[in-house]
Amino acid sequence: MKNLENYKVLLWDFDGVIMDSMPVRELGFRKVLESYPADQVEALIQFHLNNGGWSRYVKFRYFFEDIRKETVSDKEISDLSQSFSEVMRELLISPALLIEDSVVYVRSQVNKLPMHVVSGSDGEELRYICKELDLASNFVSIHGSPTPKGLLIKELIEKFSYDKADLLMIGDSHNDLDAALDNGIDFAAYNNELLRSPEYLYIDSFRKLVVIN
Incomplete structure (x- = not known):
């Protein structure tokens, strides 16, 4: 080695x-998905924490297809990802x-x-x-x-x-x-x-x- x-x-x-x-990104998922049932959002947060290296695109798709058991379009995933990114751009520009x-x-x-x-x-x-x-x-x-x-x-x-x-x-x-x-x-x-x-x-x-x- x-x-x-x-x-x-x-x-x-x-x-x-x-x-x-990671804590900031967790906050971002909660904010973007705040209109959905809390238990479903918690399931997504657990998936997020267990799969830190995966992209938000994968995580949002998992939320709909695996947690909510419903189809989701590429545009819906893209829109959610854009909303998530707007939150991140605001919160992650902190040297701390x-x-x-x-x-x-x-x-x-x-x-x-x-x-x-x-x-x-x-x-x-x-x-x-x-x-x-x-x-x-x-x-x-x-x-x-x-x-x-x-x-x-x-x-x-x-x-x-x-x-x-x-x-x-x-x-x-x-x-x-x-x-x-x-x-x-x-x-x-x-x-x-x-x-x-x-x-x-x-x-x-x-x-x-x-x-x-």
Whole structure:
């Protein structure tokens, strides 16, 4: 197993890795779905908490098709996702939500190696949040849903002609792990003890890895 310093390209999940945004996103689901029965919304919140790396598009579809047992159109999903994004753009542009441990490390690696954000959150929303919080310049590119995470990684590898052996995906969910494995790249877990395993790297903290010049 290689150490973090041995990789030449880092792919970062966002929620739970760079920003502690899960409570805010939970609030967003409650607000957007406030007209629906409380027990159904609670079931969706539990699904959201258990599947942090999945996109809102998947979660809204699950709410209707699996919880409410009814059909839902792509337009309805899109409209709900847009409403959700409007709430997120307002609430997530807070520096207090950034995870200092990882953000300090990200900023220390600028101009040392290419880094990309690959997230299950909406791509346009992520780019807006990163711009507002002065994070965007740290990354070569920032990507999110509706394109699935596994496909985003595949497209990055092809676009930049990356050697898979050089890449490391850093995430806090099984979705991040699966996306890495599906693309044949290494995975490092962070900020989720349930992902601690001898099969891949686990990062307890980035602090020891930051070198101040």
